[in-house]
Amino acid sequence: MSSLISNTELTSLLESILPSCNELTIISAFMTQPATRWLSSLISNNKPKVQLIGRFTPNDFAKGASDLNALRDCINNGYQVKALVNLHAKIYQIDQDTIFNGSANLTGKGLALVNDGNLESCSRVNACEQSKVFINKIVESATELTINMLDKMQAYLEQFEDTDKAELLAVWPEEILPQTTELFVSDFPLGKPGATLNEYRLNPSLPFAQIEYAKDDFLLASTLFKQTKAYVWLKTQIMENQSERDLGFGQISRLLHYGLSDDPAPYRQEIKDLQANLYLYLKLYASDEVEIYIPGKRSEVLRIKKD
DSSP: OOOEEEHHHHHHHHHHHGGGOSEEEEEESOBOHHHHHHHHHHHTTTOOEEEEEEOOOHHHHHTTSSOHHHHHHHHHTTOEEEEOTTOOOEEEEETTTEEEEESOOBSTTTTTOSTTOOOOEEEEEOOOHHHHHHHHHHHHHSEEOOHHHHHHHHHHHHTSOGGGGGGOOSSOOTTTSOOOSOBOGGGSOSSOTTOOOHHHHHOTTSHHHHHHHTTTSHHHHHHHHHHSHHHHHHHHHHHHHTTTOOEEHHHHHHHHHHHBOOSSOOOHHHHHHHHHHHHHHHHHHOTTTEEEEOOTTSOOEEEEOOO
16 A cells, blocks of 8 residues: 655655666656756666656746756757646656656656755555556657757747736647647536636646636637637538538537547546537637537537538
8 A cells, every 4th residue: 555755755766766767757747957957867877768748838838837948958868758738647657667646746846856845745656557558648649849849939939028928828839839639538628618617727728728718808719719629620520421411419429439539438428518518619619610500309410611
């Protein structure tokens, strides 16, 4: 039975384990240079295979939660660095058999490497196949970063004055960091339009969290909605099936059930709730592109609006 340990204890354990490890995967929403330099100093002699997966949104760098120079150092050291926009997990996996999971980011404060460090906690997790599959799913879903991509991110951030950084979108333009093609529950609205959700507060990079934050600017909110993976997926399903017949609610539910990559897969009712929320956003922000109508006493049916 595992017990909770503090981030200072985690740091001490990692300092004893990492110098002899062969493989290391760190999943951390945020990463900063004090922690990445500390990490490099521990593994410089044994040179293990290293994978680092972070959230790495524009806001994260603008606010100093993550550091582009830290990522540059890591890539130059031969580490694989990947980004996943909806990431909030903090997991340290060493040699497949040792896993720590908790609240400590790979940052100076997260690992108590600086004087004003945070108070964090974590526990050692059983390295069962299910845990390994879960971690591997995160790694596979993330997009690998290169030095060239980091340079583009830096140039993009430099366009904004300090007073404008609050207006930064929580995702990168597609030409800088393309979205992953896999579809997850977090790509969908977790509530109805206008709902105040704790999930959005904890992870403002979620696509529908961004839409809610932009709701006072209808044009921006509409643009953000039409760029979401959920809406693009839905529109693609309509276009691919329109030659046969218009798609009803049940048909979309079935397609969504098979289209989601979450493991474990969500329950059917959860899928229907996500779909119903998406339809409400569609009516609000994309009624100029997609029509929802009810033929007779049937359920809601979707079709692309004709010019």
